[in-house]
Amino acid sequence: MGLWWTDVYKMREHFKKIQQRKDENRGAAYFGKKAFSEIASFADAIDGKLGMTLVEQFKREGIPQMYRLA
Numbered sequence: 001m002g003l004w005w006t007d008v009y010k011m012r013e014h015f016k017k018i019q020q021r022k023d024e025n026r027g028a029a030y031f032g033k034k035a036f037s038e039i040a041s042f043a044d045a046i047d048g049k050l051g052m053t054l055v056e057q058f059k060r061e062g063i064p065q066m067y068r069l070a
Contacts, residue, residue, distance in 0.1 A: 007054055009057060009061075011064075012065075
């Protein structure tokens with residue numbers, strides 16, 4: 001219906017559960033809707049104030065634990 005985007009920190013914040021989907025052999029991650037933003041905000045997020053915030057957060061925290069390989 002439309003395009004959306006998110007970042008790994010919002011996904012970590014809004015993670016709900018992992019559940020196996022019908023007819024699939026692996027778990028699927030589920031996230032709350034608040035993790036996702038309208039595509040219109042994407043350009044500012046990567047080239048504006050929010051983008052710098054994400055870069056600084058990455059420098060401080062690195063990759064969120066849920067995305068690190070064992």
